[in-house]
Amino acid sequence: xxxxxxxxxxxxxxxxxxxxxxxxxxxxxxxxxxxxxxxxxxxxxxxxxxxxxxxxxxxxxxxxxxxxxxxxxxxxxxxxxxxxxxxxxxxxxxxxxxxxxxxxxxxxxxxxxxxxxxxxxxxxxxxxxxxxxxxxxxxxxxxxxxxxxxxxxxxxxxxxxxxxxxxxxxxxxxxxxxxxxxxxxxxxxxxxxxxxxxxxxxxxxxxxxxxxxxxxxxxxxxxxxxxxxxxxxxxxxxxxxxxxxxxxxxxxxxxxxxxxxxxxxxxxx
Amino acid sequence: xxxxxxxxxxxxxxxxxxxxxxxxxxxxxxxxxxxxxxxxxxxxxxxxxxxxxxxxxxxxxxxxxxxxxxxxxxxxxxxxxxxxxxxxxxxxxxxxxxxxxxxxxxxxxxxxxxxxxxxxxxxxxxxxxxxxxxxxxxxxxxxxxxxxxxxxxxxxxxxxxxxxxxxxxxxxxxxxxxxxxxxxxxxxxxxxxxxxxxxxxxxxxxxxxxxxxxxxxxxxxxxxxxxxxxxxxxxxxxxxxxxxxxxxxxxxxxxxxxxxxxxxxxxxxxxxxxxxxxxxxxxxxxxxxxxxxxxxxxxxxxxxxxxxxxxxxxxxxxxxxxx
Numbered sequence: 001x002x003x004x005x006x007x008x009x010x011x012x013x014x015x016x017x018x019x020x021x022x023x024x025x026x027x028x029x030x031x032x033x034x035x036x037x038x039x040x041x042x043x044x045x046x047x048x049x050x051x052x053x054x055x056x057x058x059x060x061x062x063x064x065x066x067x068x069x070x071x072x073x074x075x076x077x078x079x080x081x082x083x084x085x086x087x088x089x090x091x092x093x094x095x096x097x098x099x100x101x102x103x104x105x106x107x108x109x110x111x112x113x114x115x116x117x118x119x120x121x122x123x124x125x126x127x128x129x130x131x132x133x134x135x136x137x138x139x140x141x142x143x144x145x146x147x148x149x150x151x152x153x154x155x156x157x158x159x160x161x162x163x164x165x166x167x168x169x170x171x172x173x174x175x176x177x178x179x180x181x182x183x184x185x186x187x188x189x190x191x192x193x194x195x196x197x198x199x200x201x202x203x204x205x206x207x208x209x210x211x212x213x214x215x216x217x218x219x220x221x222x223x224x225x226x227x228x229x230x231x232x233x234x235x236x237x238x239x240x241x242x243x244x245x246x247x248x249x250x251x252x253x254x255x256x257x258x259x260x261x262x263x264x265x266x267x268x269x
Numbered sequence: 270x271x272x273x274x275x276x277x278x279x280x281x282x283x284x285x286x287x288x289x290x291x292x293x294x295x296x297x298x299x300x301x302x303x304x305x306x307x308x309x310x311x312x313x314x315x316x317x318x319x320x321x322x323x324x325x326x327x328x329x330x331x332x333x334x335x336x337x338x339x340x341x342x343x344x345x346x347x348x349x350x351x352x353x354x355x356x357x358x359x360x361x362x363x364x365x366x367x368x369x370x371x372x373x374x375x376x377x378x379x380x381x382x383x384x385x386x387x388x389x390x391x392x393x394x395x396x397x398x399x400x401x402x403x404x405x406x407x408x409x410x411x412x413x414x415x416x417x418x419x420x421x422x423x424x425x426x427x428x429x430x431x432x433x434x435x436x437x438x439x440x441x442x443x444x445x446x447x448x449x450x451x452x453x454x455x456x457x458x459x460x461x462x463x464x465x466x467x468x469x470x471x472x473x474x475x476x477x478x479x480x481x482x483x484x485x486x487x488x489x490x491x492x493x494x495x496x497x498x499x500x501x502x503x504x505x506x507x508x509x510x511x512x513x514x515x516x517x518x519x520x521x522x523x524x525x526x527x528x529x530x531x532x533x534x535x536x537x538x539x540x541x542x543x544x545x546x547x548x549x550x551x552x553x554x555x556x557x558x559x560x561x562x563x564x565x566x567x568x569x570x571x572x573x574x575x576x577x578x579x580x581x582x583x584x585x586x587x588x589x590x591x592x
Contacts, residue, residue: 163356166349166351166352166353167353167354167355167356169320169340169347169349169353170347170349170353170355170411170414171355171366172319172320172339172340172341173318173319173320173340173341173343173345173346173347173415174341174346174366174367174370174414174415174417174418175341175342175344175367175370175371175418176341176366176370177341180370184366185355188357189356189357
């Protein structure tokens, strides 16, 4: 511990608490307060608005798909990065961090360029087979996958490094195939890191706005996710519904944080 | 022969870990691969197990060519230096792993696990997690786990290297007794010559990727093939133009025998029953070990003048010419 005088300690605490209060607690608190300004009316109104319900369902669907896809690829890429040597490994590792640094709006634009239905190779070909990517859920799932990609990998990779491959080698020498080794040894060892990564990915996916707004086309009642509805309602002078929907998103985030808080001590084992 | 390794070479980048190594290990024996760290002995063991692949050469286990066989099909038991326990499984589940993979009936697995835990004295710990065991207990569990699948050969990679001296000695004796009971062909890697001499039926000395000598502990100790083996198996000193063990030098206080080398004691150190002398001669410093009683009989003190000869029947090798 650094030895500091009592007044300094109090000043530091005041600054830290003040900072978090003005930046996070107060604004979020006001959203909650606004939601319940007319009792439960705002919430029940929002939950009976088809546009909101549709958006919430869509958000959930997109987020779940994105999490499932990122789970499979995230664990796979993590194993590849830790257990195998191959040329271009560092480039791959750097590319995985890209979604953390690139603005989601740019991600949306980039996907739009590659997969739009008018030019490029993939978009028109897919559309002629009846699969619409841009302005529909496949594009939205792709955009969400992109922004949430690093979260599972960055949780799993350090744990894989830490446990080493001794246990996997022991399993192989005892007759286990690659598949059996993965399901019986590797996965149970990284279980908590995976769960933690999934929770973070889910929270991130539910809250995605920029990339999804561009690839979805923001079509009311069709490709509007919860965050897009919040923006639309707010601009349409339906602030109460916007606050209520925001409140629902906050509840999900806090639930995710609570789950993570419960998991954290278990990861220490 | 149980394990036949012939012409195996393995490189890691520019580093040659094994250089055209050929060894035959007999069935039912306890063999030690002995050598300094980084000499290639662990690599050889891992190649036999299929955990590493040789660049060239072949490995056959009990007559079947295993060179291209993956580790899980070789039916060898492997014990790792750092135990490699399955942390999320109980002791019993760890031991049962190989049998469950082989889809043996439940009752048989239970019976076999009981039997093995009894063998390694861990019966009362069957429901614990490995994290609740000591290092020695974990390694015994790892051994039971490797034995569970009734391997053709049991391979141990510095099995006691991570344990403290006392436990290491206990486990060493226990491994010898276990081997006399179970009789599975066993190969273990060690850099501790005392461990190898005490436990093994046969020792393969490996240094810088080459086999220096193969033989029984007595053969190696009494007839070392070269300077390296002699030096690695015990202390060596140089008397004139031969190298020999410090306790194989006879000390005399008078210039009696022919060819004796004269010198002066520059240092005298008593360690328990031993007396260690450093004698300065015309050919350099010589280390001599004798018993305390013997030293007292001769009346040796620092500064005494002594005459040194090699004891008759002493193991000697010609000294390497200094380059």
